[in-house]
Amino acid sequence: MDMNKRPENMERITTPELAQAFIDEQVAAIKEQVKDGKVLLALSGGVDSSVVAALLIKALGTNVVCVHVNHGFLRKGEPEQVIEVFKNQMNANLVYVDAAERFLGKVAGVTDPEQKRHIIGEEFIKVFDEEAAKLKDIHFLGQGTIYPDILESEQGIKAHHNVGGLPKEMDMELVEPVKLLYKDEVRVVGKQLGLPDNMVYRQPFPGPGLAVRCPGAITRDRLEAVRESDAILREEFAKNGLAGKVWQYFTVVPDFKSTGIRNGARTFEYPVIIRAINTTDAITATVEDVPFSLLCHITDRITKEVAGVNRVLFDLTPKPSATIEYE
Secondary structure (H helix, E strand, C coil), X not given: CCCCCCCCCCCXXXXXXXXXXXXXXXXXXXXXXXXXXXEEEECCCCHHHHHHHHHHHHHHHHHEEEEEEECXXXXXXXXXXXXXXXXXXXXXXXXXXXCHHHHHHHHCCCCCHHHHHHHHHHHHHHHHHHHHHHCCCCCEEECCCCHHXXXXXXXXXXXXXXXXXXXXXXXXXXXXXXXXXXHHHHHHHHHHCCCCHHHHCCCCCCCCHHHHHCCCCCCHHHHHHHHXXXXXXXXXXXXXXXXXXXXXXXXXXXXXXXXXXXXXXXEEEEEEEEEEEECCCXXXXXXXXXXXXHHHHHHHHHHHHCCCEEEEEECCXXXXXXXXXXX
């Protein structure tokens, strides 16, 4: 029997009852697999790794070591939320690594998007390896693999996003409790596990995070402008009932300045681009019809509250011809 194949008769998890049955089954399976061993998990704060962390903690308690690497490209409040939920509420054995300065140094002056992604991905593995090397007697590696990952790697669409760089001498056995689930099922399970809504329903978020929303060479001031404007956009969408209705929405701060005016004086600052799109498969995407009055209100807030910004633009381009992200 192929352990990576979802059984034909497996019911889609859509209700709290089905989610609870899955949780009970997985907790028993994890205990059976790991026994009194320890599991290492890279906890990004995304839906998949958070649900896996919650399942592992439920089964094994502090025998799970969660490593949260803050690469400095997370959204506002996300590292704090990971600490609050996992360390403070779930009493997890959490290793928090603030590597923001290290990552910023590595990508300084790099403009090519692929190179940027590559550097961030490699550095992430290095930081994770360094933390793993400090730990003793861990023989299991938890991963947030989900079913589409398995299907896509089988079809050769993309390499499977395993943590690729663990030291050779660490002979790790994988623990992948949600590998037969689709994304919507993972969310139902996360909700049943008691994870907060903004973690469970978190939008798709690229591995390099806000780095890909800061086109060109990343600078601290533009990165902060992305983070702050993104927080305003999310807050306003939530307040105005768009949060659950729009599949993905975010801000981008491109690498050029334009002339503006503030308090009667000339400014030379960055624009913020707003992107709000809907899609079912991420292969094509349409632009959300955001009310004009709301766009004006968001513009007013961003230009007043975000340092170094004097314009706000709304991206009207569907996919194709545009991609969802800018890099």
